[in-house]
Amino acid sequence: MAEGHIRIREYVDGHLPGKAQQAAEKHLVSCDRCRRAVERLQQRRASQDGGGPLRILSRFTEGLMRGELNLLAPLFGNIRLKDKKAAKVDAEALPLRVLRPRVVGGVRKLYFFLGRFGLVLLMTIAVLLLPTPEGLSAAGHRALAGFVFTAGVLALEPVSLPIAALMVPVALVALGVATTPEAFATFSRPVVFLILASLFLAEALHKHGLTRRLALATIVASGGGTGAVLLGIMGIAAIFSMWVGNTATTAMLIPVALTISRQIDDRDNARELLALLALGIAYSASLGGMGTILGASANAVASGFLSQVMDWSFLDWMKYGIPAFAVIFPITWFLLLKLMPVAVTRIDVEPAREQVRKMGRMSRTEIEILAMLAVTASLWVGGPFLEQLLHLPDSLLSAALVAVMAVCYLAIREIIDWEDLKGISWGIFLIIGAGLSLGETLARTGVTDWLALLIRPLVEGMPLALSLVLLILISALMTNLMNNTTIAAVFVPVLIAMAQSTPDFNAVTLVLPVTLATTFGYSLPSASGRMALLASTGMVDRGAMMRYGLIMTIVSSLVLAGLFYLMILAGFL
């Protein structure tokens, strides 16, 4: 028993020894908290025992999200209803268990690939067989099929995402809507290198333990109140995510959340706290990504398109991204605490303090990395001004080049080496390149203009606030099902085309809110790398992920719409 409370799971499962069981029953008479927890778990267990159609549907959805089933599974009667053995083992284990392996291999793996890829091909062929929509050229019709292929292959992931992205130029060339040089041209855009360099910088932080040190120091500084600890770890996740990869930041901070949760003796309380911290990290890493161009690949794609139609710099993005982050971040923290109340109100920060003490004083290398990051961030913001002031060669201090120079500096100082850089998720380079390639093909073949005509009723003749709410909600809900880079790749050119033909709007008014809304993919593992990571580790119950995620998505979308509405009214846009 911990802090006088009973071990809920052991009690419900009848695993407490005789005397402890009796003592627990006595305790339950006087302890409301434990009684509620017992009732909750008993209800959960009872609902799991059922096998009605809703339960089967829920398990099928869960299987899809885990990647254990594909959409064709019901045709073959392959819905695995319950892993009874795993459930039994879970009940017997004493500590809280997460990161439990699931291995899919051999014939099953091939079956999943064929099932998913077959479905993507089927959808693509179906679009090709449909009559050409009115107002769309034959090439546009084929490009639309290319869009369906891209959306399918990136959403269903028959292979890992970077390889799926590589299939996009192949499909575009095969459909006759791009030549090979056209399909690959976008893979070398400066923005791709900006994102890559930010991953290199993340590797430097990770290699030298800076993320962990700062996270632990923040927890110590928070004083131990659950809300303050959550705010601290969310703040660190958000700040890092603005400048380095947000999924990498989440991955680096999850072990810290595990370390905090391990101090809680009661497994149910520990699980509650872990779920709260893990969701907090994932949400705030996404939100931090709103702040800068390199915060998310969708931002990079949107910036890539915006810079082709207007002067668009790193600072321009921050002018809108930072206020959006500053408003939505505290609301998210507050909502999380309200939606997921935890029994633990105080966490002992002594173990975290001990870890910080063990790490010793910050090394010169760590200080150098922090200083270099500060200089890099300053140049990202003020580079264009310095360029003019010092009469430097054009674009010498562009965001991408500054990032690459920072990486070179780290390598020259031997803070990172090529071996470290080999280890980063290079796949992002392919994903952004593919997104841009698709977007450009859609624009070239007239699909964006055609889609703009379809979407125009959403913004024309409708109150501005309502238009914003609709566009943002559509983007935010779609991002749960579709890769956010794909959404940006498809919709940004459409929105730019629409803005150019609608006097009430400019490109920024439409592109920024819709792109920023792709941050709010909180409900499904397919929404983002962060949510996929949480789903894989099993730290957050799928139902909870969906439930809280949907609430967060809707609230954040409405707040974002309100913020942009006010900015438009105030003349900022």
Add this chain to the structure above:
Amino acid sequence: MRILVIGAGRTGAKVLRQLQKNSDIELIVADPREELYAVEEGVIEKVDIRETLTPLTLDKVIEESRPDLVLLAMATEDMGLGRAPGIDVLADALREEIAALSLVPVIEVVRDRR
């Protein structure tokens, strides 16, 4: 000397083969998976502890095995956590967290390249 080897996949099997050369070393193997390369290859008969090593389970695993040294020999792809992006960064960070928390010496014998 008691050595706890985490992972009975390909890397774990390699480590175990080397350690088995010294009969004074008492080996304990932990791996949560059902199908294990080291068992299939006959390097070991079975694993002693079926548990995923995380900061949450660390104390229990150490208490059960009472090792003098822990060798982390499970490659990220062997962790069977799927293809989520960032899972390799998580695995790296997790290994480092375990090494930092453990009171027993922990050595990584695998560091994955993504």
